[in-house]
Amino acid sequence: MILGARLEPGYVQAIVDSDAGYGRWASPLTAAEVARGKLSFSEIQSDGEALYWLEARPAEAGRVVLVRAGPGDPPQDHSPRGVSIRSRVHEYGGGAVALVPGWGPGAFAYVDLVDQRVWLSEGAGRAPRALTPSPPAGTVRRHGGLGATPDGDWVLAVRESAGEGPSAPVRCIVALSTRRSRLTESTVLAGHDFFGAPRVAPDGARLAAVVWDHPDMPWDASSVVVLELGRDEAGLLAPRGPPARVAGGPGESVGQPGWQRDGSLRFVSDRLGWWQPYRLPGPPGVPPAPQRITDAEAEFHGPDWVLGQATMAELVDGTLVARMTSEGRDALVALPPAAPPAQPPHLIDQPCVSISGLCAHGAGVAVIGSTPDAPVNVWVVLPGAPARPVRPPSGALALRAHDIARGEPFALTGRSGRTVHGTLYRPLRPGARDDSGAGGRPPPLVTWCHSGPTSNCQAGLDPTLQFFTSRGFAVACVDYAGSSGYGRAYRCALWGQWGVADAEDVLDAALHLAVRGDVDAARLAARGGSAGGMTALNAMAAGEGFAACTASFGVTDLLGLAATTHDFEAHYTDRLIGPLPAARALYEARSPVNRAGAMTGSVLLLQGTDDPVVLPTQAERMRDALVGAGVPCDLRFFEGEGHGFRRAETLTACLEAECAFYLSELRL
Secondary structure, three states: OOOOOOOOOOHHHHHHOOOOOOOOOOOOOOHHHHHHOOOEEEEEEEOOOOEEEEEEEHHHOOEEEEEEEOOOOOOEEOOOOOOOEOOOOOOOOEOOEEEOOOOOOOOEEEEEOOOOOEEEEOOOOOOOEEOOOOOOOOEEEEEEEEEEOOOOOEEEEEEEEEEOOOOOOEEEEEEEEOOOOOOOEEEEEOOOOEEEEEEEOOOOOEEEEEEEOOOOOOOOOOEEEEEEEEEOOOOOEEEOOOOEEEEEEOOEOEEEEEEOOOOOEEEEEOOOOOOEEEEEOOOOOOOOOOEEOOOOOOEOOOOOOOEOOOOEEEOOOOOEEEEEEEOOEEEEEEEOOOOOOOOOOEEOOOOOOEEEEEEEEOOEEEEEEEOOOOOOEEEEEOOOOOOEEOOOOOOOOOOOHHHOOOEEEEEEEOOOOOEEEEEEEOOOOOOOOOOOOOOOOOOOEEEEEOOOOOOOOOOOOOHHHHHHHOOOOEEEEEEOOOOOOOOHHHHHOOOOOOOOHHHHHHHHHHHHHHHHOOOOOOOEEEEEEOHHHHHHHHHHHOOOOEEEEEEEOOOOOHHHHHHHOOHHHOOHHHHHOOOOOOOHHHHHHOOHHHOHHHOOOEEEEEEEOOOOOOOHHHHHHHHHHHHHOOOOEEEEEEOOOEOEOOOHHHHHHHHHHHHHHHHHHOOO
């Protein structure tokens, strides 16, 4: 390929329309349509009548909007015009919006992306007002994890404050007054490195929150604490005594504290190997041991990369509705309040196989999820009625249901002896045939490496994946060692092995499919973003099969990452690789920038210029190392993009460049 070559818009479409070989099928999905339609939804909430959720829109430069859907009304923008609602706490944010009772229908608090202050809007068309002041000179403040007291007098927020210089940020939970004419706030919980999910009990007298400290990540070890609330002499919300740890600790990950109507506290814990729901009975008296609600060996929670995760909700009768993840797929289940833990959860009939959030709504629940046939949407699931989407499906998906490639789960025993999980999507287009020669030759494979690395692949329809399968590429999504969704032991299998185990699993999965005859062993590619970019590059450096690799904002220099990463991940690599400086040799050996000479094919690097997590210098050093080793490499920068691309024009350019890259380097 030509180093630094650039493609004109529409170039890929011209290619795929001119030939019927693998990779060149005439797909109904253009890169621009997929990019414009790549909406994402989060933080779904209900006030009992209307639904609210955040909607990130590539067509508006990634702007995040609060949307409201009232009874019988189509979804409408509910947030102030021109505002983007997004938190930057822990860099990845979350909990950027919360409904505030007591201020009339549709009142909500939110975090403005630009100033990271908390604002209160009393409804559509009402001018918002600030609940937090501008930070002092020389200080950067961020807020997230929003919640409100039942009376609406206070908004709770996780605050992150950082001054100039190398000192680490300081975090706490603050209470912001909504009633007073002047900006008024108090600190209700401090003393830990990190906080999440502040939730006030229905009686307003107790606060539950998740806390954790360096060097732990929240999915390694965290705690649920509860403190009594009252008012100080100035009438401010304040703690009455120190917080009490009610769950969690070393070797246990907890999350999602929530108060039940009967005063009990629910949360999830992986103390027995799976993130399962527990209930802690309420006052009076000394709290007894938490009671496990179900012993199903499945995951009812995911890694807290962002604040505000919600995968459980209580119905009016006390039934707990929850997302349950098993074998790479999500289901919606009901856990009756009186059912014994050994009773299997009751499966709720609904179409989604990937669910990212849910809330109670009316007599049922609303979920953010995707099906095998439709991309992510907001759904209402009511008893005795078919689940229905709240908003029209994205117009970007021009595929008919019988043209969609559907996932086929597979598992194998890798070279390490551990199980590797994955899903294969075969290319599918009616009437297409392989004119590329070698009659009966299997299709090329693009192996997807998810980010994180503590994350997983999603089973629901992904328009980007269908962009490739509809052109004649097979796609394999691999949940390598360290992936979530398979229990704590699988998640911890990457400890000390990042850069080795993940790359081995990805390579073993691709070779397994080639040996089975599902894909062409001579035409294998790998792709990934962030940590997944490092996994893909290291899998190529193993020298056993991959001819092309695309890394988007990928980690390429582990020592550089450790030196510049943000506070949330400051010690992430301590467990994944080892503490520095003792493990310095391992960091160097597992960094793709130091393995350029072992790369077996060509590399495409896609990088944002404003990335605060993986700095642009990492991509530049990787390019220089590859070129110096004689490995073809194309590096493309995208102005104004950070860690994860959000703009439609960027997503379009990346898809077109990546498809053309595979056509060239896989000799299609």
